[in-house]
Amino acid sequence: MNLNTSYLGLNLKNPIVVGSSTFTGTVDGIVKCAKAGAGAVVLKSLFEEQILSDIKKEEGYTDIYTSNVDADLYMKTFLRGNEIAIYTNLIREAKKNVDIPIIASINCADKGEWMSFAKELQEAGADALELNIAVSPFDKDVASKDIEDEVVNIFKEVKKTVSIPVSVKLGDHFTNIGNLAFRLSMAGAAGLVLFNRFYNPTIDIEHMKVVPGSALSVEEENGSTLRWISLLAAQGIPCCLSASTGVHSAEDVVRQILAGASSVQVCSVLYKKGIDFITEMVKGMEKWMQMHNFNSINEFKGKCSASADVKVFERLQYLRRNNDLN
Numbered sequence: 001m002n003l004n005t006s007y008l009g010l011n012l013k014n015p016i017v018v019g020s021s022t023f024t025g026t027v028d029g030i031v032k033c034a035k036a037g038a039g040a041v042v043l044k045s046l047f048e049e050q051i052l053s054d055i056k057k058e059e060g061y062t063d064i065y066t067s068n069v070d071a072d073l074y075m076k077t078f079l080r081g082n083e084i085a086i087y088t089n090l091i092r093e094a095k096k097n098v099d100i101p102i103i104a105s106i107n108c109a110d111k112g113e114w115m116s117f118a119k120e121l122q123e124a125g126a127d128a129l130e131l132n133i134a135v136s137p138f139d140k141d142v143a144s145k146d147i148e149d150e151v152v153n154i155f156k157e158v159k160k161t162v163s164i165p166v167s168v169k170l171g172d173h174f175t176n177i178g179n180l181a182f183r184l185s186m187a188g189a190a191g192l193v194l195f196n197r198f199y200n201p202t203i204d205i206e207h208m209k210v211v212p213g214s215a216l217s218v219e220e221e222n223g224s225t226l227r228w229i230s231l232l233a234a235q236g237i238p239c240c241l242s243a244s245t246g247v248h249s250a251e252d253v254v255r256q257i258l259a260g261a262s263s264v265q266v267c268s269v270l271y272k273k274g275i276d277f278i279t280e281m282v283k284g285m286e287k288w289m290q291m292h293n294f295n296s297i298n299e300f301k302g303k304c305s306a307s308a309d310v311k312v313f314e315r316l317q318y319l320r321r322n323n324d325l326n
């Protein structure tokens with residue numbers, strides 16, 4: 001049985017990618033993912049703010065001990081270089097220790113200094129780069145189009161600096177995801193990861209305080225991902241799609257591929273069931289393919305997006321509430 005799939009122009013032995021998470025932040029974790037059978041890993045992100053906050057801390061230090069501009073510059077350059085060195089070292093070590101593709105990840109919200117180090121991730125051996133672009137959607141004075149323009153501009157600027165494939169991981173806080181997805185694809189995105197799951201706080205009603213919500217998804221959250229993978233595949237988007245959020249079982253992987261995904265990204269399910277659950281997911285896919293007489297992923301990829309049935313995903317409201325619930 002052939003589970004090979006092409007994602008971002010890379011050849012994956014199966015479509016199960018371990019999403020950016022603490023599992024993929026150490027060489028040990030990456031080796032465990034590869035041993036469990038992952039098709040690829042997306043490294044824990046390097047956050048734009050991490051570097052900026054470290055630089056700020058050290059600005060305080062240099063202000064106290066020296067007013068020398070050269071020393072200040074040195075500290076900033078050293079720290080910046082150090083952050084990058086840790087990350088590029090992770091890429092190099094991962095490449096030495098596993099034979100699956102290594103996708104580096106940058107989490108960003110703005111154009112800026114961080115863009116200059118994307119090239120260093122490529123030079124360290126990253127096979128591709130995933131940009132988790134999370135421009136804040138909470139300012140009432142910023143129009144939706146301005147946010148979308150910023151996302152596309154950040155992508156274009158980074159793309160200029162590297163030759164490896166670049167994908168964009170989006171949240172689902174957009175008015176017209178289809179339009180943004182096509183804009184990114186036309187601008188050269190090799191893939192889109194749908195969706196990033198935002199941190200959701202909740203309210204503790206006993207103490208009447210805002211507290212952290214669950215960091216982990218549940219399977220029922222995969223509806224939005226399935227909808228957009230289906231719709232974009234049906235509209236013939238010319239880039240790869242990777243399903244992220246709520247992929248918790250082999251059945252979910254099959255569902256997303258039937259919708260048109262080239263790969264899926266798993267994260268929460270591994271925190272709940274352990275990294276070795278990847279092996280179960282691969283076996284479950286093989287079993288399903290056997291039962292349905294498919295020998296390769298391409299034989300069923302997008303099968304449910306090619307039909308008129310995909311129109312169901314464009315429906316927003318329940319028509320007859322009682323019937324829908326029965």
Ligand SMILES: Cc1cc2nc3c(=O)[nH]c(=O)nc-3n(C[C@H](O)[C@H](O)[C@H](O)COP(=O)(O)O)c2cc1C
Pocket residue numbers: 019020021022044045046105107132169195196197215216217218244245246247265266267268269
């Ligand atoms: C503990 C934890 C750490 C994460 N770190 C990152 C990160 O550094 N960069 C990123 O793009 N996504 C990160 N994510 C998001 C996941 O990659 C994934 O998109 C999200 O959890 C939805 O997938 P899931 O339903 O399989 O968990 C993290 C998620 C968790 C739970």
